[in-house]
Amino acid sequence: MKARDVMNRRVTAATPRAIGRDLALQLLSGMYSGLPVISADGKVIGVVTEFDLLRAIQEGKDMQTVRAEEIMGQPPVCVEEDEPIEAVIAKMTAHHIIRVPVVREGKLVGVIARADILSHMIEPEFVTVVT
Numbered sequence: 001m002k003a004r005d006v007m008n009r010r011v012t013a014a015t016p017r018a019i020g021r022d023l024a025l026q027l028l029s030g031m032y033s034g035l036p037v038i039s040a041d042g043k044v045i046g047v048v049t050e051f052d053l054l055r056a057i058q059e060g061k062d063m064q065t066v067r068a069e070e071i072m073g074q075p076p077v078c079v080e081e082d083e084p085i086e087a088v089i090a091k092m093t094a095h096h097i098i099r100v101p102v103v104r105e106g107k108l109v110g111v112i113a114r115a116d117i118l119s120h121m122i123e124p125e126f127v128t129v130v131t
Contacts, residue, residue, distance in 0.1 A: 027049075
């Protein structure tokens with residue numbers, strides 16, 4: 001199994017100019033724990049996580065003016081779309097990350113969350129019965 005087999009192809013990414021407040025709102029939606037930051041040509045240049053926002057607040061930065069490019073983690077940990085899932089798991093566990101951007105020649109093509117891998121690796125033992 002390869003990264004492309006489990007990745008979510010619908011990805012929300014931030015621009016380097018996205019402000020802290022807007023980043024926080026995206027993360028608070030519950031759908032994301034981190035957002036890839038991409039350049040104008042679609043290359044992943046960083047990732048902003050909840051921890052990055054907390055660190056910015058701790059440092060006294062204003063969420064209305066601080067930009068993604070100022071607080072993003074870089075270089076980003078990414079996986080290639082043809083990487084074996086075992087290599088993806090190894091990167092995720094080594095770096096303690098919940099979601100990892102998937103790239104093709106550096107450009108964002110998807111994202112993989114831990115839950116995506118788990119849902120593809122296990123056989124369900126529960127069923128829903130509707131009467």
